[in-house]
Amino acid sequence: MLKPLLLAACLLATPALVHAQRDHESSLSEGEIEALRDSAYVANDRVLVFVKFLDARSSGIQSLATKPRRPGREEDLHDLYEQFTSIADELDDNLDDLGPRHRDIRKALPKLLAATDRWATALKTPAENEAYSVSRKLALEAVRDLRESATQLIEEQKAWFIAHPPSKDEPANANETKPH
Incomplete structure (x- = not known):
């Protein structure tokens, strides 16, 4: 009796997982997916x-907001907000993974932190509209989460690398995984 219930639960959960995976993949172009693959071995990159x-x-959102109004603009803004949120959430997941592994991302974190201010400003540029208000709110929350993660990681990385300096013979990025 328990096996059929577990199987049913797994089958019901599978479409949601597939849908979530598809949403993330549709947020990125093939070239962007390839760029992520290429950067997989160097955490800063x-x-x-x-x-x-x-x-x-965010530039696309700002551009749509400042250009003359055209049909479909609100839907395009909605889609860009959704893409932004999906990518930001994926970056936050990567930060959650990189931090505890003590991957050296000290050079990238200040740039990420500075970018969060830029993004928040750009995301607020379009006037309020019911067509994308929820998507915009989620995107702004994702920016806030990234800002918090980056701020916390800057402090954690600073403390970790003071306590565990690389040896003189070890390259600065020695904790990076090399491709095989």
Whole structure:
């Protein structure tokens, strides 16, 4: 009796997982996915690739808000807010993974922190509209979460690398995983 219930629960959960995966993948172009793959081995680079993607989405939002109004603009803004949130959440997940592993991302974190101010300003540029108000709120929350994560990681990384300095023979990025 328990096995059929577990199987049913797994089958019901699978579409939600597939849908979530599809949402993330649809937020990125093939070129962006490839750039993430290429940056997978150097944590600083990976964070900066995400910053670049979020800069592109926030610039798109700002551009749509400042250009003359056209049909479909609200839907396009909604889609860009959704993409921004998806990418920001993925970056936050990466930070959650990189921090406890003590991957050296000290160079990227101040850039990420500075970018959060830029993004918050850009996301607030379009006038309030019911078509994207929830998406914008979620995107702004994602920026706030990234800011908190980056601020916390800056302090954690500073303390960790003071307590565990690399040896003179060890390269600065020795804790990075090398491709095989």
